[in-house]
Amino acid sequence: MEYEDVVETVVELFRKAETELSEDVLRALRYAYENEESEIAKMNLKNILENVEYAKAKSIPICQDTGLPIVFVEIGRELCLDFDLKSAIIEGVKRATKEVPLRPNAVHPITRKNPGDNVGDYMPYISIDVVEGDELKIAVMPKGAGSENCSALKMMLPHDVDKIKGFVVEVVKNAMGKPCPPIFIGLGIGSTFDGCAKLAKKALLRDVTKMNDFELEILEAVNDLGIGAMGMGGKFTALAVLSEIGYCHTASLPVAVNIQCWANRRAFAVLR
Amino acid sequence: MEIRTPVRKEDLKKLKVGDLVYISGEIITARDSAHLRMLKYLKEGRDLPFEIDGSVIYHCGPLMKKVGDEWVVISAGPTTSARMNATTKELLNYVDCIAIIGKGGMDVDFRGKGVYLAYTGGCGALASKTIKRVKTVHWIDLGMPEAVWVFEVERFPCIVAIDFEGNNIYEEVKRKVEENYKRIVGGKV
Numbered sequence: 480m481e482y483e484d485v486v487e488t489v490v491e492l493f494r495k496a497e498t499e500l501s502e503d504v505l506r507a508l509r510y511a512y513e514n515e516e517s518e519i520a521k522m523n524l525k526n527i528l529e530n531v532e533y534a535k536a537k538s539i540p541i542c543q544d545t546g547l548p549i550v551f552v553e554i555g556r557e558l559c560l561d562f563d564l565k566s567a568i569i570e571g572v573k574r575a576t577k578e579v580p581l582r583p584n585a586v587h588p589i590t591r592k593n594p595g596d597n598v599g600d601y602m603p604y605i606s607i608d609v610v611e612g613d614e615l616k617i618a619v620m621p622k623g624a625g626s627e628n629c630s631a632l633k634m635m636l637p638h639d640v641d642k643i644k645g646f647v648v649e650v651v652k653n654a655m656g657k658p659c660p661p662i663f664i665g666l667g668i669g670s671t672f673d674g675c676a677k678l679a680k681k682a683l684l685r686d687v688t689k690m691n692d693f694e695l696e697i698l699e700a701v702n703d704l705g706i707g708a709m710g711m712g713g714k715f716t717a718l719a720v721l722s723e724i725g726y727c728h729t730a731s732l733p734v735a736v737n738i739q740c741w742a743n744r745r746a747f748a749v750l751r
Numbered sequence: 752m753e754i755r756t757p758v759r760k761e762d763l764k765k766l767k768v769g770d771l772v773y774i775s776g777e778i779i780t781a782r783d784s785a786h787l788r789m790l791k792y793l794k795e796g797r798d799l800p801f802e803i804d805g806s807v808i809y810h811c812g813p814l815m816k817k818v819g820d821e822w823v824v825i826s827a828g829p830t831t832s833a834r835m836n837a838t839t840k841e842l843l844n845y846v847d848c849i850a851i852i853g854k855g856g857m858d859v860d861f862r863g864k865g866v867y868l869a870y871t872g873g874c875g876a877l878a879s880k881t882i883k884r885v886k887t888v889h890w891i892d893l894g895m896p897e898a899v900w901v902f903e904v905e906r907f908p909c910i911v912a913i914d915f916e917g918n919n920i921y922e923e924v925k926r927k928v929e930e931n932y933k934r935i936v937g938g939k940v
Contacts, residue, residue: 527874529874539876544828591784624831652932655856655924655928659854659873711869
């Protein structure tokens with residue numbers, strides 16, 4: 480595996496994630512369209528499905544907010560790389576910005592200066608885990624700001640376990656139509672202040688059609704709010720709740736809710 | 752129903768919450784930075800390089816590409832309008848009539864001045880289909896998303912979300928959502 484292979488892979492992953500949705504996400508959107516009863520919500524869901532089809536056919540980004548470049552990497556411990564992996568990912572993001580193209584979204588947080596290539600301090604956001612095996616797994620998740628802005632984290636107390644559901648419902652209620660519902664909810668429970676936020680984000684990589692009973696219970700409560708597609712009322716406010724847990728301190732219970740818009744864009748590749 | 756720009760009060764008055772309306776003519780994009788600069792200019796008594804009275808302002812930071820000397824739209828859906836709540840309230844003091852296109856709703860009293868139209872968020876690819884031409888761009892120094900792009904559109908489809916009388920679809924939904932919320936969480940917050 481060469482430096483250039485990683486660069487190419489990153490470019491292609493962003494192209495794929497930006498221009499087409501994975502089958503599980505599409506299935507969830509179609510289900511909502513078929514089962515929605517509100518006329519306005521149904522119209523919005525129809526636009527969404529048409530938009531996805533048009534973007535794929537034309538190979539153009541589904542949404543003009545092509546998001547921030549977020550990259551999750553799993554590196555097999557038997558793998559030996561003789562190049563700088565991070566530089567290759569950064570180069571891939573720069574090239575994807577020009578070639579896909581991606582909107583230059585990354586700016587300095589205080590001066591708001593835009594370098595134009597989606598690259599800066601700590602950007603792209605890269606998470607690297609070392610795992611068993613000899614493969615390099617790369618997942619990209621370009622994430623828009625409308626949904627990210629509605630996310631929240633709370634340092635709950637150990638006896639607040641039965642209030643987790645209420646917290647998720649509260650975060651979704653406060654977001655109303657802003658994050659482009661129907662949304663996907665990444666839920667991080669436990670770990671540390673920062674670790675729990677990362678778990679919430681990582682959970683969004685999962686297959687959105689597979690949920691456990693705990694997640695389904697929260698999903699039902701969230702949909703009971705009636706916010707609906709684009710906040711104009713309806714049965715489908717969220718399409719999935721996906722959680723990850725991490726062990727936490729005996730005195731704490733961090734909970735993070737990472738909201739993802741209906742365009743749950745991600746793409747995966749495995750290199751050897 | 753179809754509305755041509757520049758918008759006129761007598762046309763906007765006919766729009767009712769929930770109506771599907773098509774906009775044809777010229778729309779101008781503006782988001783956070785463009786609103787701040789517009790207000791700065793207006794407060795200083797300086798002319799804007801574009802007309803806002805009778806305009807259709809689109810809350811959108813498009814994804815554009817330069818082909819030769821010309822800009823083309825790649826994807827141009829709406830951005831979250833609520834970020835422009837405060838600046839829009841101020842901007843209304845400088846116009847007689849206006850229409851705004853965005854997503855997610857606004858907390859602004861448009862009564863007697865204008866309407867708020869919703870376009871499905873995230874549908875940037877589909878929106879680009881109705882944008883026929885990029886007429887010009889102002890304030891490109893603000894960066895691609897924040898610049899003011901002038902688009903010529905044909906039958907850009909929107910849902911009337913806040914009408915001329917101040918009926919607000921989001922307010923109605925919000926009231927119900929707050930009631931549902933209390934019932935769902937009970938005492939567990």
